[in-house]
Amino acid sequence: MDNGTTAGRQWTFLTNHARVLVQIARDPGIRVRDIATRCLLTERAVQRIIVDLEQAGYLSHERHGRTNRYSIIEGKQLRHPADAGPTVSELLSILLRRYEAADSGSSRL
Numbered sequence: 001m002d003n004g005t006t007a008g009r010q011w012t013f014l015t016n017h018a019r020v021l022v023q024i025a026r027d028p029g030i031r032v033r034d035i036a037t038r039c040l041l042t043e044r045a046v047q048r049i050i051v052d053l054e055q056a057g058y059l060s061h062e063r064h065g066r067t068n069r070y071s072i073i074e075g076k077q078l079r080h081p082a083d084a085g086p087t088v089s090e091l092l093s094i095l096l097r098r099y100e101a102a103d104s105g106s107s108r109l
Contacts, residue, residue: 016041018095020049024059024070025092031067058088 014022019039023030032050036043050070053059058076061068074089 014095016045017049017053018091020046021053021058021072021088022092022095025072025096028070028072029064029067030070 016039020035020041023035023038027034032043032046035041036046039046041049050059050061054061056079058073059070060073061070063069072088072092074087076088077084078086078088078091
């Protein structure tokens with residue numbers, strides 16, 4: 001009988017790329033170290049993801065002194081053909097509503 005878990009195979013609904021993008025959307029001045037901590041990733045993995053997102057045209061950054069300030073390219077379409085239609089900003093608005101509700105103590109879906 002299947003109890004809903006598969007030994008040896010773990011998966012999640014959101015990719016690490018989506019998690020990093022959500023953290024940047026929440027705080028465009030966030031440090032790589034803080035993204036890594038919040039997403040449970042290494043700093044190096046976060047750096048690679050940021051490069052991926054920039055090369056794909058979802059993200060850009062600008063140096064401000066010793067820190068980066070990130071900008072999400074809001075009109076960019078989602079990457080996979082099966083996800084065609086919504087933009088990255090539309091997806092982020094849904095995900096950010098959930099985070100904002102959690103921050104305010106509300107648990108509505």
